Amino acid sequence: MAHILIVEARFYDHLNDMLLAGARRAIESAGHTHETLTVPGALEVPGAIALAAATHDYDAYVAIGVVIRGETYHFEIVAGESARAIMALTLDGLAIGNGILTTENEEQAIRRADPEQLDKGGGAAEAALAMLKLRQRFDA
Numbered sequence: 207m208a209h210i211l212i213v214e215a216r217f218y219d220h221l222n223d224m225l226l227a228g229a230r231r232a233i234e235s236a237g238h239t240h241e242t243l244t245v246p247g248a249l250e251v252p253g254a255i256a257l258a259a260a261t262h263d264y265d266a267y268v269a270i271g272v273v274i275r276g277e278t279y280h281f282e283i284v285a286g287e288s289a290r291a292i293m294a295l296t297l298d299g300l301a302i303g304n305g306i307l308t309t310e311n312e313e314q315a316i317r318r319a320d321p322e323q324l325d326k327g328g329g330a331a332e333a334a335l336a337m338l339k340l341r342q343r344f345d346a
């Protein structure tokens with residue numbers, strides 16, 4: 207049994223609730239346990255994962271959040287930099303599933319967050335578990 211940390215950027219409550227439900231369902235149905243850590247926005251997620259990793263309390267991580275395009279270049283910064291930093295942590299050997307949605311509008315986000323539609327939260331949890339298996343296989 208693995209212990210998974212879900213790190214959620216709580217920027218849009220209703221969308222996050224759906225992503226979290228999907229992630230928790232996937233982890234529980236695979237027989238694992240989880241905790242959730244909440245940070246303000248997607249830019250804080252990689253730093254929170256790095257801090258949590260230093261404790262060695264968790265086997266894998268699921269990043270959850272929603273970035274919706276606004277009027278300015280800020281979207282590119284938040285979407286791109288959060289993904290870049292999460293990717294850097296995976297290259298350091300952490301097992302992470304990235305469920306941070308980056309969408310043009312709320313309608314796209316709902317379809318992807320809803321566990322009964324595209325279930326991207328569940329997908330991110332499954333990716334984290336797959337990476338954990340790889341870590342174990344390579345004894346990392």
Ligand SMILES: Nc1c(NC[C@H](O)[C@H](O)[C@H](O)CO)[nH]c(=O)[nH]c1=O
Binds near residue numbers: 215216271284
């Ligand atoms: N616009 C969105 C943000 N922006 C906030 C940043 O992530 C960050 O919290 C702030 O710049 C302080 O460091 N975050 C999201 O998760 N989603 C957005 O759409």
Ligand SMILES: CC(=O)[C@@H](O)COP(=O)(O)O
Binds near residue numbers: 280284
């Ligand atoms: C992530 C974003 O693009 C958004 O929340 C920021 O909006 P804006 O560019 O209108 O300030």
